[in-house]
Every structure is written in C-alpha cells, then in structure tokens.
Amino acid sequence: MRRLAIHRGASGSHINVTPLIDVVMCLIVFYLIVGRLASTNGQAVAPPATGVGDTAAMPRLVVNVARSDSGAIELSLSGTSLTLESLGEALRLRLGDPPTGEVAIRADRRLAWGDVRPVVEACRAAGLSSVKLVTERNEGATR
Amino acid sequence: MLRARSARVMHEQAHGPNMTPMVDIVMVILIFFMASAAIMGPEWLLRTALPSPKAVGSAAAGDVTPVSASVQVVGGSFRVVLRVGEARREAGVESVASEAASLAREFGADRLVVAIDADAEAPYDAVVRVHEAFVKAGVTRIGLPAPR
Structure with missing residues (x-):
C-alpha cells in the first residue's frame, strides 16, 4: 500500500512543498523581527538625526545609552545591561588587549553630553582610538 | 480542456480560490523589504577619533x-x-x-x-x-x- 502510494506520487504528481515554504518564510520573518528587537534590548533609544553618515555595517559591539523612566542612565552592551563601572572591563574583555574591533555608541538625543561622555571615556580607557556614533538617517535634513 | 476547466470551477466552488500562491508571493515581498531595510538600515554612523x-x-x-x-x-x-x-x-x-x-x-x-x-x-x-x-x-x- 505504502509502496503504491510512493510510486503513484513519484510518477503522477510532485510532493507539495508549498506548506513547507510557508512555514519556513514565517520562521524567517519571526527571527528577523526578534533579532531586530533584541539588538536594542527593548530600550527606547532615539539617536540624533543627521543628514550625513557612514552606511557601513554596524559594529559587533554597540553600547546603548538611554534614560529610564526613573531618570537613571541605562547602559547596555550588545543587549547585556551593565553599569558604567563595569563597561570598561566588559569592553576590554570583548575587544582584547590591544583592542581589535570597533564600538558604536547609540545614545538618545535627549541626553546631555555629560551623560554620554563617560561612555566615550570608557571606550578611550579600553584602548580604542575611535568610536562610531549612531545617528538616525535623515536624508531630507536641510540644516 | 473542457473537463479540466469544469474540474477547476467545481474545485473553486467547493473550496474557494487557492490562496497559497498569493500567500507565498506576499511572504517573499515582505522578506525582501525587511532584508533591504536591515541592510540599508535606518541608522548612520559618524566615525569619531578618540585622540590621546x-x-x-x-x-x-x-x-x-x-x-x-x-x-x-x-x-x-x-x-x-x-x-x-x-x-x-x-x-x-x-x-x-x-x-x-x-x-x-x-x-x-x-x-x-x-x-x-x-x-x-x-x-x-x-x-x-x-x-x-x-x-x-x-x-x-x-x-x-x-x-x-
């Protein structure tokens, strides 16, 4: 019976792969969305908008800087929450000595420079000679 | 030809139109736009030196x-x-x-x-x-x- 069904399927019709494609497509969309949300660690970070910038790939290490509802500064390094005191050590661990790789700082536009500067100094203390500031793409900016 | 057509009409009357091709195409378009948005990105990077x-x-x-x-x-x-x-x-x-x-x-x-x-x-x-x-x-x- 089973042999007959396989034989008939092979000769008369093809295996229907449409449901498989649908499920795989749904999984891809799901993981794309989850990956996108996970990269910001749920923090509402609105970077400053600029009309210029580099379109290169985002560095592997991204430090998010935002202010929480309670008013405290929240930091996360590639999705992992940490404190300012532990940021330097975390960067040194991930970048190595001498540091290899790049770090991007995605800070909220509503922050003061005094909130962001300690993060920049932590990057400098970790041995980095440059960082990348993340900005929101605003090609229509006239300023 | 006539038999095939009448079979399709009978199938549509019984089960409605086949939505599978449309779903597939919409999914592919959705993934294309999501992937292009992920590559282009809504964000830019400004490289800044940290001089000693x-x-x-x-x-x-x-x-x-x-x-x-x-x-x-x-x-x-x-x-x-x-x-x-x-x-x-x-x-x-x-x-x-x-x-x-x-x-x-x-x-x-x-x-x-x-x-x-x-x-x-x-x-x-x-x-x-x-x-x-x-x-x-x-x-x-x-x-x-x-x-x-």
Whole structure:
C-alpha cells in the first residue's frame, strides 16, 4: 500500500512543498523581527538625526545609552545591561588587549553630553582610538 | 480542456480560490523589504577619533590646522565657539554648518583637525550636529579629545 502510494506520487504528481515554504518564510520573518528587537534590548533609544553618515555595517559591539523612566542612565552592551563601572572591563574583555574591533555608541538625543561622555571615556580607557556614533538617517535634513 | 476547466470551477466552488500562491508571493515581498531595510538600515554612523592628549599635541605641531569646537551652555541656550589658532568665532548650532564650510574653504578640509568638546549640560544632539557640520564640510579628521 505504502509502496503504491510512493510510486503513484513519484510518477503522477510532485510532493507539495508549498506548506513547507510557508512555514519556513514565517520562521524567517519571526527571527528577523526578534533579532531586530533584541539588538536594542527593548530600550527606547532615539539617536540624533543627521543628514550625513557612514552606511557601513554596524559594529559587533554597540553600547546603548538611554534614560529610564526613573531618570537613571541605562547602559547596555550588545543587549547585556551593565553599569558604567563595569563597561570598561566588559569592553576590554570583548575587544582584547590591544583592542581589535570597533564600538558604536547609540545614545538618545535627549541626553546631555555629560551623560554620554563617560561612555566615550570608557571606550578611550579600553584602548580604542575611535568610536562610531549612531545617528538616525535623515536624508531630507536641510540644516 | 473542457473537463479540466469544469474540474477547476467545481474545485473553486467547493473550496474557494487557492490562496497559497498569493500567500507565498506576499511572504517573499515582505522578506525582501525587511532584508533591504536591515541592510540599508535606518541608522548612520559618524566615525569619531578618540585622540590621546599626546596625539593632540603632535597634531598641533604638524602641517595641519587644529580647530577647537566647543558647545557651551549660556543661560538656557547654547552656542558653539570655534577656535582656530588665536582666532575665535561664535555660532549658533543652526549656523555652525556655514561656519564649518567657511573654515574648510579657508584652510582646506583635508588640513583641518577638529576637536569637539562640550559642557556637561550641553545636549548630546548639539554635539552630534557640530560633528555633522564638519563632515558635511568635507572634514575627515574629527575627534573627541580627553577632558582636561
């Protein structure tokens, strides 16, 4: 019976792969969305908008800087929450000595420079000679 | 032909139109737009140097023109003070782009080395806008010097 069904399927019709494609497509969309949300660690970070910038790939290490509802500064390094005191050590661990790789700082536009500067100094203390500031793409900016 | 057509009509009457091809195409279009959005990204990157105090001193001695751009908070508002040697210019955040372009024309964008500093109370947005102004002017050597 089973042999007959396989034989008939092979000769008369093809295996229907449409449901498989649908499920795989749904999984891809799901993981794309989850990956996108996970990269910001749920923090509402609105970077400053600029009309210029580099379109290169985002560095592997991204430090998010935002202010929480309670008013405290929240930091996360590639999705992992940490404190300012532990940021330097975390960067040194991930970048190595001498540091290899790049770090991007995605800070909220509503922050003061005094909130962001300690993060920049932590990057400098970790041995980095440059960082990348993340900005929101605003090609229509006239300023 | 007639039999095949009538079979399709009978199938549609019994089960409705086949939605599977439409779902497949919509999924592919959705993935295309998501992937292109992920690659293009809604974000840009501004590369900023983190010079050591020693490097700042050597830049001043070389064949370059050091520019200091300082975002200062005065009362409730803020201004940008540009220093080139002994010369000092003031600009609002809105007009810093034209000042940066003027400096680039005067000294050459490739010779300018810009150090951006700001008061702790200055908005981070203003610091980024000063950086953007010099990038627009064609300056590539822009950095955030260590606080003194």
